[in-house]
Amino acid sequence: MITLSDVREARERVGDAARHTPLERSRTFSEMSGADVHLKLENFQRTGAFKIRGAMNRIATLSDAEREAGVVTASAGNHAQGVALAADRAGVDATVVMPKFAPVSKVKATRGYGASVRLEGVDYDEAQAYAHRLEREEGRTYVHAFDDPVVMAGQGTLGLEIVDDCPDLDTVVVPIGGGGLISGVAVAIKEQLPDVRVVGVQAEGAASAGESLKKGEVHEIDSVDTIADGIATRSVGEQTLEVMSAYVDEVVTVDDREIALALTLLLERSKTLVEGAGAVALAAVLSDAFKYDDDETIVAALCGGNIDLNRLGTVIRRGLVQMGRYLKITIDLKDRPGELERVSSIVARTGANVYAVHHDRTSRDVAVNAAELELELETDDAEHAADIVDALEADGYEVEILS
Structure with missing residues (x-):
């Protein structure tokens, strides 16, 4: 304790x-x-x-023999950078094991601070198991990310x-x-x-x-x-x-x-x-x-x-999406001239801004005489998003909200 x-x-x-x-x-x-x-x-x-706080404290307490042998750790990214910088400042060799899917920015930053990085395992726990293997094989001191007083x-x-x-x-x-x-x-x-x-x-x-x-x-x-x-x-x-x-x-x-x-x-x-x-x-x-x-x-x-x-x-x-500032919907249209313009005019009247449009006439889920319209809209808030859906439905369209 x-x-x-x-x-x-x-x-x-x-x-x-x-x-x-x-x-x-x-x-x-x-x-x-x-x-x-x-x-x-x-x-x-x-x-x-x-993480630099704990890593610095741990490396500062290493014995001379431990400093000479170097350290190893496992991390999803932040502890990795902390250990890398702390070790570099102390002149201690550091190997860091990170999950294969760790954010690229964290991997690059860890290498930039001077540590040797190995990508192993799909998550922190698998990376940690590999790091403990290196601890045993190379005689390094393991710097735990959290379970160390x-x-x-x-x-x-x-x-x-x-x-x-x-x-x-x-x-x-x-x-x-x-x-x-x-x-x-x-x-x-x-x-x-x-x-x-x-x-x-x-x-x-x-x-x-x-x-x-x-x-x-x-x-x-x-x-x-x-x-x-x-x-x-x-x-x-x-x-x-x-x-x-x-x-x-x-x-x-x-x-x-x-x-x-x-x-x-x-x-x-x-x-x-x-x-x-x-x-x-x-x-x-x-x-x-x-x-x-x-x-x-x-x-x-x-x-x-x-x-x-x-x-x-x-x-x-x-x-x-949570703020109601982005709305993604699909609408089934009649495959005839003017339908896309009709939908556009409704959206324009509501004051929404169109972010992206995808018009598909070939989907297996769409009838031969129809087309699927997917709209991504920038909206003001949740109430505004609801008003857009209401306006489209009032004009006879069936609207599916995707997000």
């Missing part, structure tokens, strides 16, 4: 490498939620995520900053993957402000933490499937579970639609880019995943900003 002293000692070790990231009140999200919402902008951290203490330095910058907080909301971040943060905050509520947030497609806490033992799920790849682990750790059981008040779950919406709102309203895992804490606040009072001071930890650009467009599109 880590202590507040462990976290404070970690701050002395990681201070030169890890930035004290901003904590800012959000007027937008305070108005949307009714609470007093503050954002811990850890997406501005060096390497783009909190030294790593947890390093991550807890984020909690010290929250207390320093927002001593009057009532609730802190922290993402949960393996549990390293929330363990360190919870100890750092609860040991100083015991009345503060610590809420953990897991993604629906990687929801092992809540069940583990209920059972009192590590619960491993069969697979993970979420846009929040930074917290996509099959289970929490044995040691992190012990800390969470003692310090975490509540664990809630958000789905990918809620995560995408929070990510999109952060980008549009706060001009802040985060990855999926970085958006889950705010998603929990905005979706009312847990109860809170009006004017309650809530700090949401935006734990990372390393989103792959290939994925960003897809996530934003999902967020726009």
Whole structure:
């Protein structure tokens, strides 16, 4: 079990490498939620995520023999970059095993920080198994992404900053993957402000933490499937579970639609880019995943900003769907001159902007004398999208909403 002293000692070790990231009140999200919402902008951290804190602390405590042999780790991306940079600064050779489908941007960044990268396995857990094999074969020290008290203490330095910058907080909301971040943060905050509520947030497609806490033992799920790849682990750790059981008040779950919406709102309203895992804490606040009072001071930890650009467009599109700002529909038309113009005029009257059009007369699902029209529309909000569908149906068209 880590202590507040462990976290404070970690701050002395990681201070030169890890930035004290901003904590800012959000007027937008305070108005949307009714609470007093503050954002811990850890997406501005060096390497783009909190992981540099734990990695730096762990590598700083290596013995001379361990430094000489080098380190190895497994990561979906953020821990990989943290270990790579920390090892490079300490002059330690590092090998990082990442899943084959890890975001390209995170793979390139890890190599850019000086680590040797191997792509193995379909997810974090398979990559971890291969990394442990290298640990045995090459005599390297394994730097665990979360289930290590030294790593947890390093991550807890984020909690010290929250207390320093927002001593009057009532609730802190922290993402949960393996549990390293929330363990360190919870100890750092609860040991100083015991009345503060610590809420953990897991993604629906990687929801092992809540069940583990209920059972009192590590619960491993069969697979993970979420846009929040930074917290996509099959289970929490044995040691992190012990800390969470003692310090975490509540664990809630958000789905990918809620995560995408929070990510999109952060980008549009706060001009802040985060990855999926970085958006889950705010998603929990905005979706009312847990109860809170009006004017309650809530700090949401935006734990990372390393989103792959290939994925960003897809996530934003999902967020726009949730906001009612994007509508994709299909309509069956009579295959005769003027039908497309007729539909276009209806859409134009509603004030929607056409993003894309696909007109298909050859689909097997369409009658010989008909055509299928697929429209992608930019809309103002959910009410506007509903008005468009109503206008088309009022003119006799059968509309199928695709998204």
